[in-house]
Amino acid sequence: MLAETLGSVASYMCIDPEKYVAVGLEINANHLRPVKSGLVTGICKALHIGAKTHVWEIKIYSDKGKMNCVSRLTVAIINKP
Numbered sequence: 445m446l447a448e449t450l451g452s453v454a455s456y457m458c459i460d461p462e463k464y465v466a467v468g469l470e471i472n473a474n475h476l477r478p479v480k481s482g483l484v485t486g487i488c489k490a491l492h493i494g495a496k497t498h499v500w501e502i503k504i505y506s507d508k509g510k511m512n513c514v515s516r517l518t519v520a521i522i523n524k525p
Contacts, residue, residue: 445471445473445515446484446486446502446504446513447471447473447486447488447502447504447513447515447517448468448471448515448517450486450488450500450502451468451471451488451498451500451502451515451517451519452466452468452517452519454488454490454498454500455498455500455519455521458490458493458498459521461524462524463523463524464521464522464523464524465521465522465523465524465525466498466519466520466521467519467520467522468517468518468519468520469497469518469519469520470517470518471515471516471517471518472515472516472517473513473514473515474513474514474515475512475513476511476512476513476514477506477510477512478512479506479512482506482507482508483506483507484504484505484506484507484512485504485505485507486502486503486504486505487502487503487504487505488500488501488502489501489502489503491516494521495521496520496521497518497519497520497521498518498519498521499516499517499518499519500516500517500518500519501514501515501516502514502515502516502517503515
């Protein structure tokens with residue numbers, strides 16, 4: 445899922461990957477309308493950046509500018525094993 449990828453990459457960019465790992469904890473997605481062809485654009489916005497969790501809002505739009513998905517992803521930040 446594009447939304448999960450965008451949020452996971454965003455969390456990775458906020459942590460020190462030498463010390464921490466970002467792992468998905470919970471995802472919710474509402475698919476509002478289909479996209480049958482063309483390109484989509486995903487916009488990922490931080491709702492919370494904490495020491496142990498990150499929460500992201502991801503909106504995906506068609507190339508016609510219509511929102512087709514809104515998602516919220518919670519990521520746990522854990523010590524690297």
